[in-house]
Amino acid sequence: MANENEREAVRNLQRYLRHLSYFNDEINEVPIDGIFGSDTEEALRAFQQLEGLPPTGRADLETWERLFKAYTDSIERHSPPHAIAHFPQIPENYTIEVGEVQFLVSIIQNALQELAAVYDGIGEVPQTGEYDAATADAVRAFQAANGLPATGAVDRATWNAIADAYNRNFNSPYLRH
Numbered sequence: 001m002a003n004e005n006e007r008e009a010v011r012n013l014q015r016y017l018r019h020l021s022y023f024n025d026e027i028n029e030v031p032i033d034g035i036f037g038s039d040t041e042e043a044l045r046a047f048q049q050l051e052g053l054p055p056t057g058r059a060d061l062e063t064w065e066r067l068f069k070a071y072t073d074s075i076e077r078h079s080p081p082h083a084i085a086h087f088p089q090i091p092e093n094y095t096i097e098v099g100e101v102q103f104l105v106s107i108i109q110n111a112l113q114e115l116a117a118v119y120d121g122i123g124e125v126p127q128t129g130e131y132d133a134a135t136a137d138a139v140r141a142f143q144a145a146n147g148l149p150a151t152g153a154v155d156r157a158t159w160n161a162i163a164d165a166y167n168r169n170f171n172s173p174y175l176r177h
Helices: 004-021 038-050 061-078 103-115 133-145 156-170
Strands: none
Touching (some): 004 038, 038 061, 133 156
8 A cells, every 4th residue: 555655646646647638638637646547557658658758657767757847848838928917006995097097097998898899888998098988988887797886997896807807708728628
């Protein structure tokens, strides 16, 4: 019977193989259970073949090193880009309102233009960088559709709702499983 350190090592191996299986049909998805069964052995053998290693189905040092490198390379290659926190943290209770001219307004206008395809009531929002009446009307429509107070100003709650809606509708994950 395997001790807990061995089971954790097998779980790590399975995590790496499972992740790689999302992007390579030749590697079967494996359970992450800490048991080195036939599914894990078969997936490891497929990985070894892809890497030009002898397909033994056993995790020798070279296989471990290549598997870990493939896993970390894949994480880097397939992770979403880093986000930029555009909405200010300070001052507390910050809002963006009619009359403001800044880059953040352009971001809001761009997101609202895209969300107009998903939400009824958001009209055309020209991307001018100026928080005008058309922008405030689109924000009000978005706020009303999302159960927020329809003030027409973008506070933190509205910003988060716009960002969440945009990400949900236009940044879908690309995993096959």
